Amino acid sequence: DGYNVQVRTNLTALLEPGMEDMPDFFKDHKVHIVASMPCYLEENVNSQRGDGVYGKSIQILQKLNSLGYGMNPELSLYLVYNPGGPSLPPDQSQLEGDYKRELSNRFGIHFTGLYTMTxxxxxxxxxxxxxxxxxxxxxxxxxxxxxxxxxxxxxxxxxxxxxxxxxxxxxxxxxxxxxxxxxxxxxxxxxxxxxxxxxxxxxxxxxxxxxxxxxxxxxxxxxxxxxx
Ligand code: SF4
Known part of the structure; x- marks a missing residue:
């Protein structure tokens, strides 16, 4: 079956010119995706990563979901949380529950799990x-x-x-x-x-x-x- 290959992405890079085909390429090769998404709230993401980053991240997460990422067990989609400032991450499983509820309710987005990183x-x-x-x-x-x-x-x-x-x-x-x-x-x-x-x-x-x-x-x- 070959090796497990994982790509780490900040999501917005997948919208850059010339990168449009990458989500399909990842799917075709069953590449696991680990994506930076520092919060489920727009204000916090934009203040940490820049104006407009939240909207672009949601757009690409919806695209990945449409390809089966985050839903098909062979196409895992993990999101990564890191604190916006000098503090330690909270409990990972509790925060994962919050992310899943909010991203599902707001945008119908699904993902495999959340990684908290210091x-x-x-x-x-x-x-x-x-x-x-x-x-x-x-x-x-x-x-x-x-x-x-x-x-x-x-x-x-x-x-x-x-x-x-x-x-x-x-x-x-x-x-x-x-x-x-x-x-x-x-x-x-x-x-x-x-x-x-x-x-x-x-x-x-x-x-x-x-x-x-x-x-x-x-x-x-x-x-x-x-x-x-
Ligand atoms: S403990 Fe130190 S060496 Fe080990 S993974 Fe962390 S930074 Fe790297």
Whole structure:
């Protein structure tokens, strides 16, 4: 049956010129879709992502539904929530219920499930916090929210990430930060060896507290059922 392939999208990119055929292409190849949709309310989406983004996102979600995405089990459609500011995501299953109710009532939209993700203390989000002098406060929130239940499920413990040039990283965030796997390990996918990589020491930093705070966070959403 081949491999499971997943695409991550901000939805609006699928309306760009030249991208019109992508939803049908995804359907034909049974590509799973994970899409950013930071809220079910227009005001919150537009304030986080820009004017008009909500309407365009709804338009493309309706198109995906019309192709069977979010309804046919072979065509999964997951939405991704992340907080609009320096706070931790709420309970994933409760929020999923809210999204399903509101998007169904307002637009007849269906989707497979919701992933809640924490804003990591890196990149543009982190630079914005520094400008607003909220970086220390946010780091304290992440540190204080450490949840040991998340540690066994951290995505770096179950996968490696491969950059465009074959370099191996523990996760996407370490790619963004330029932190390859620990130096004693194979460095490139062409030298992949299961044993050392599956028992490797993970290259960590304070950004890792973004994965372990509250309910936890990963590319598959929350990691723990309790927010200790
Ligand atoms: S940020 Fe840290 S804890 Fe999170 S997946 Fe990457 S290495 Fe693991």
């Amino acid at each position: 804003n990591m203390p890196i990149g543009r989000f982190w630079e914005g916090l520094k400008r607003e002098k909220k970086d220390d406060e946010y780091m304290q929130l992440l540190l204080g929210g450490f949840n040991c239940q998340t540690v066994g499920e951290l995505m770096c413990r179950h996968q490696v990430c491969v950059a465009w040039d074959g370099t191996l990283y523990d996760c996407d965030f370490n790619i963004a930060l330029g932190l390859p796997v620990s130096e004693e390990l194979p460095k490139n996918i062409k030298d992949f060896t299961l044993e050392p990589l599956s028992n490797r020491r993970i290259v960590t930093g304070r950004h890792c507290f973004g994965c372990t705070a509250g309910f936890g966070s990963s590319c598959g959403g929350a990691l723990a059922s309790d927010n200790l």
